[in-house]
Amino acid sequence: MYAFNYHAPKTVRQAATLLAKNEDGKVLAGGQTLLPTMKQRLASPSALIDLNHAEGMSGIEQKGRNIVIGAMTRHADVATSAVVKNALPALAALAGGIGDPAVRNRGTIGGSIANNDPAADYPSAVLALGATIVTNKRKIAADDFFQGMFATALEEGEIIVKVSFPIPSKAAYEKFPNPASRYALVGVFVAKKGADVRVAVTGAGSNGVFRSKECEAALAARFNAKSLDGVKVSASGLNADMHASADYRAHLIPVMAKRAVDKALAK
Amino acid sequence: MSAKTGVGAPVLRKEDFRFITGKGQYTDDINRQDQAHAYFLRSPHAHATIKKLDISAAKSAPGVLGVLTGDDLAADKIGGLICGWMIHNKDGSPMKAGAHPALAQGKVRYVGDHVAVVIADTYAQAKDAAEKIVVDYQVLPAVVDMNKAKSSAAIHDVAPDNVVYDWHLGDKAATDAAFSKAKHVTKIDLVNNRLIPNAMEPRAAIGDFDAGTGVYTLYTTSQNPHVARLVLSAFVGIAPEHKLRVIAPDVGGGFGSKIFIYAEETVCVWASKKVGRPVKWTADRTEAFLSDAHGRDHISHAELALDDKGKILGLRVQTKANLGAYLSTFSSCVPTYLYAPLLSGQYDIPAIYVEVEGIYTTTAPVDAYRGAGRPEATFLVERIIEKAARETGTDPATFRRKNFIKSFPHQTPVIMAYDTGNYTASLDLALEMADYKNFAKRKKDSAKNGKLRGIGFSAYIEACGIAPSAAVGSLGAGVGLWESAEIRVNPVGTVEVLTGSHSHGQGHETTFAQLVADRLGIDIDSVAVVHGDTDKVQFGMGTYGSRSGAVGMSAIVKAVDKVIAKGKKVAAYALEAAEKDIQFKDGRFSVAGTDKSLAFGEVALQAYIAHKFNGQDLEPGLKEGAFYDPTNFTFPSGVHICEVEIDPDTGTTDIVKWTAVDDFGNVINPMIVEGQVHGGIAQGVGQALLEGAHYNADGQLVTASYMDYTMPRADDLPSFDIGMTNTPCTTNPLGIKGCGEAGAIAAPPAVINAITDAVGHEDVPMPATPYAVWQACQKGARKLAAE
Numbered sequence A: 001m002y003a004f005n006y007h008a009p010k011t012v013r014q015a016a017t018l019l020a021k022n023e024d025g026k027v028l029a030g031g032q033t034l035l036p037t038m039k040q041r042l043a044s045p046s047a048l049i050d051l052n053h054a055e056g057m058s059g060i061e062q063k064g065r066n067i068v069i070g071a072m073t074r075h076a077d078v079a080t081s082a083v084v085k086n087a088l089p090a091l092a093a094l095a096g097g098i099g100d101p102a103v104r105n106r107g108t109i110g111g112s113i114a115n116n117d118p119a120a121d122y123p124s125a126v127l128a129l130g131a132t133i134v135t136n137k138r139k140i141a142a143d144d145f146f147q148g149m150f151a152t153a154l155e156e157g158e159i160i161v162k163v164s165f166p167i168p169s170k171a172a173y174e175k176f177p178n179p180a181s182r183y184a185l186v187g188v189f190v191a192k193k194g195a196d197v198r199v200a201v202t203g204a205g206s207n208g209v210f211r212s213k214e215c216e217a218a219l220a221a222r223f224n225a226k227s228l229d230g231v232k233v234s235a236s237g238l239n240a241d242m243h244a245s246a247d248y249r250a251h252l253i254p255v256m257a258k259r260a261v262d263k264a265l266a267k
Numbered sequence B: 001m002s003a004k005t006g007v008g009a010p011v012l013r014k015e016d017f018r019f020i021t022g023k024g025q026y027t028d029d030i031n032r033q034d035q036a037h038a039y040f041l042r043s044p045h046a047h048a049t050i051k052k053l054d055i056s057a058a059k060s061a062p063g064v065l066g067v068l069t070g071d072d073l074a075a076d077k078i079g080g081l082i083c084g085w086m087i088h089n090k091d092g093s094p095m096k097a098g099a100h101p102a103l104a105q106g107k108v109r110y111v112g113d114h115v116a117v118v119i120a121d122t123y124a125q126a127k128d129a130a131e132k133i134v135v136d137y138q139v140l141p142a143v144v145d146m147n148k149a150k151s152s153a154a155i156h157d158v159a160p161d162n163v164v165y166d167w168h169l170g171d172k173a174a175t176d177a178a179f180s181k182a183k184h185v186t187k188i189d190l191v192n193n194r195l196i197p198n199a200m201e202p203r204a205a206i207g208d209f210d211a212g213t214g215v216y217t218l219y220t221t222s223q224n225p226h227v228a229r230l231v232l233s234a235f236v237g238i239a240p241e242h243k244l245r246v247i248a249p250d251v252g253g254g255f256g257s258k259i260f261i262y263a264e265e266t267v268c269v270w271a272s273k274k275v276g277r278p279v280k281w282t283a284d285r286t287e288a289f290l291s292d293a294h295g296r297d298h299i300s301h302a303e304l305a306l307d308d309k310g311k312i313l314g315l316r317v318q319t320k321a322n323l324g325a326y327l328s329t330f331s332s333c334v335p336t337y338l339y340a341p342l343l344s345g346q347y348d349i350p351a352i353y354v355e356v357e358g359i360y361t362t363t364a365p366v367d368a369y370r371g372a373g374r375p376e377a378t379f380l381v382e383r384i385i386e387k388a389a390r391e392t393g394t395d396p397a398t399f400r401r402k403n404f405i406k407s408f409p410h411q412t413p414v415i416m417a418y419d420t421g422n423y424t425a426s427l428d429l430a431l432e433m434a435d436y437k438n439f440a441k442r443k444k445d446s447a448k449n450g451k452l453r454g455i456g457f458s459a460y461i462e463a464c465g466i467a468p469s470a471a472v473g474s475l476g477a478g479v480g481l482w483e484s485a486e487i488r489v490n491p492v493g494t495v496e497v498l499t500g501s502h503s504h505g506q507g508h509e510t511t512f513a514q515l516v517a518d519r520l521g522i523d524i525d526s527v528a529v530v531h532g533d534t535d536k537v538q539f540g541m542g543t544y545g546s547r548s549g550a551v552g553m554s555a556i557v558k559a560v561d562k563v564i565a566k567g568k569k570v571a572a573y574a575l576e577a578a579e580k581d582i583q584f585k586d587g588r589f590s591v592a593g594t595d596k597s598l599a600f601g602e603v604a605l606q607a608y609i610a611h612k613f614n615g616q617d618l619e620p621g622l623k624e625g626a627f628y629d630p631t632n633f634t635f636p637s638g639v640h641i642c643e644v645e646i647d648p649d650t651g652t653t654d655i656v657k658w659t660a661v662d663d664f665g666n667v668i669n670p671m672i673v674e675g676q677v678h679g680g681i682a683q684g685v686g687q688a689l690l691e692g693a694h695y696n697a698d699g700q701l702v703t704a705s706y707m708d709y710t711m712p713r714a715d716d717l718p719s720f721d722i723g724m725t726n727t728p729c730t731t732n733p734l735g736i737k738g739c740g741e742a743g744a745i746a747a748p749p750a751v752i753n754a755i756t757d758a759v760g761h762e763d764v765p766m767p768a769t770p771y772a773v774w775q776a777c778q779k780g781a782r783k784l785a786a787e
């Protein structure tokens, strides 16, 4: 790790000001991604603007037909929240399946979404549920937010403050973990809200999270695992590495989608 | 002496209170006054010549005390690291061992190779300064694929074709003759995947030169501190033995990887004199992945000849063994003498012929890793046996039973003479415990749920109790493999046991104390076990090859017997009786036929005060030592049965049942033995399903972190059903065979035999990841469709 300046702002506004002032500064959330990269000297921010002391950035509440989660809310808190478990159990289960207890107790939803790791779990939920990302500057629709591997719509100096998830009628997440990292090799989040069915896939795409049109079309007709029988997902544009070929990932997408649909309907 | 702590009792581990309350003293916990920190600049290339190495900017960086390179080593006449086992080629010529300098001398040969060391006040300063070292590399082609190594760029001038040795064992003519009579020949091609040991505690070292006495002290994460001292003194030339003390304090796991003498401890101890300060280094996890000696990595072809009744006539094996970029301390013997002599397995095989090529590649050195050669042998034997059973339409248990060795002692055609065993007994118990007879029904039930169920056997043998010194000497070993022990009885009868064995997770503080307390009839808490310091223990060969029980404890009982003999002499004086009338039992010396007796502690006191005898007739004191050299290896064996259920949609393998029946001979502490079995199976399942070191074509280690290298986790493993049979070893006084490696040896073929049974063909690699098994399922499906 190289030397850096450290700031602990008390508000989002102060954080934004500090971020603007410090060229090459970065906000620090749970630090689960940022700190290991700094330790390995792969990142060398001039300053860390620590969001852990900024007020009003964490917490979970139900607002009408939405679940609103502060950006600094830890995975463990989402996983165990009575509000989330009641209204959006698929999201609680997803959060409970991230990393290990230490990671879940530090890692945050804002950090995960801002980072947009192509194998992270949260992006699939954000995209499938059509969530809205609220920053210190604006509101961004999920469909516009994720812009490829580790790339998002966030502009320089923009800080995620909260994420608002519309409550679906049915939803579930099914993750096939990478055997080593246990990030998603293929993770599929299915959500049904009225006639609208969305299927978001993480881990598989070489451009990060995406919606599977094939699965969505099949499930729009009838929201049932059987509808996915024979659905083939194209391997083009999918990741290939030592853990899985593009073909294997393509194969796993409908398999995981089926299991997610079964799970969504079982509730 | 209470039955609760005697030999055979599941005594809780004495050392665990210290460990689980964070009171262990590992090398990194030790801090010397004024210590400085070392950072090793490592090669980013697999293979390159160093055209220029400019350290000037680094030398003047803040906090830097010294920047040392291979030139400095040469100037100080510090020798290279050695390989302590000479292997000879088929033609009798010696193997080709390239030089192994602790810091590069003109060339780097794997990613992670040591280019230079920076020593500074803090670790961060050393690391910062290392970034200022300018290295001009001329990159050479990486050599990663063993099959192409012969025609690739030479890694060492001495071995232009990258072949270290071309070795063989067995009778070729007899084996060819056996094959010419064969009714059926089973053939198999196997890859034994490369593993990275991953001890929980990374390697670490502190070199501390005392200018006042001229003595160097090295604190290091070693499984055998005396061997480290011997090598660093006699071969590397750091200092003569009496001026070099090596301390291996608490060590957090080794699995073989801490047997070897590495560049880092060599440099730290040497550099401590150069910079005039203690020098400390602790590997980070990335360094551990890159530079700990790796394990396994074989490519083999084997053929098994059968007669018309399914009896084995002969076995033919060709193996290429990856030895990495340099020959690590014992690397040369692992794929030769620790491998080929085990290829008879539990079977009566009249003729065996094995050829092994040791190959240099531009990868980390490969050396002994839990099991060392024996897992590779067992994997080969048990895979080809299973395949032969399938090809001849024989039940795999029946096929094994038919070919088991049934009378002992048994001389195999590949050196080993098995003293004892009862393979049928282990198989019978395992079949019973695994409910083998109802397997077909379970398979049907799985099929109903869309799952593929399979069952796999592994009837393993290993050679432990390493090793008879003269025998290994005749095979090329540079050292003897006896063990030493000393029993120091204190005046009030408490006891210190000094042992040349080294505990780094095995629980010696408990089992050794259990044995000594039992023999002397004293309380287990009156016995302390001392190990891991060359200033305390005179000499020893350390712990590996499941030798601490069979060899280390045998040395201890030999010393205990001497203590009792001396005690009888003392007691004779104290009890005013003839020595021949003194009996020792349950912790008391008594005069036969009388009620006169003294407790062990009372005799100890008499020995030290020496009031009752004349010091010229009998020496005062009570302290005895012994060296024990085994007369044979020991041969633990057993049968493991693995049952799997595979989800063909994802390729996920679920181990639904694990039966392990082991014959370890006599057991001192069954709880510790079960722990060893659990850990061994976990590592074996790791090899079979999860772990695999992977270098890309450029020689970069792709699996250099836990993001890509899959360590077994608790939820990857089933609950184990453990059973034991016992045919005591006949060649050591305790009847112990050893248990430390059995699980890691037995498990891989059991898993792969189960998976190949489930998918219906033999083409399943290790690690059998979901991706690999899914591919295997696709192949199986195609085959079925074609039929």
Ligand SMILES: Cc1cc2nc3c(=O)[nH]c(=O)nc-3n(C[C@H](O)[C@H](O)[C@H](O)COP(=O)(O)OP(=O)(O)OC[C@H]3O[C@@H](n4cnc5c(N)ncnc54)[C@H](O)[C@@H]3O)c2cc1C
Pocket (backbone or CB within 6 Å): A026, A027, A028, A029, A030, A031, A032, A033, A034, A035, A051, A071, A072, A075, A097, A098, A099, A100, A103, A106, A107, A108, A109, A110, A111, A112, A114, A115, A119, A120, A121, A122, A154, A158, A159, A160, A161, A181, A182, A183, A184
């Ligand atoms: C061992 C391990 C296992 C893991 N396993 C999984 C897994 O299975 N699935 C999974 O999805 N994730 C996994 N993770 C990632 C983890 O869950 C975190 O979500 C992730 O590291 C980022 O969250 P963080 O709060 O730690 O962010 P940080 O590391 O603090 O920050 C990450 C990046 O986001 C930026 N950032 C943070 N907060 C904000 C904000 N509010 N606004 C704008 N930018 C921001 C930072 O500047 C930084 O660039 C794992 C991590 C580890 C260490």
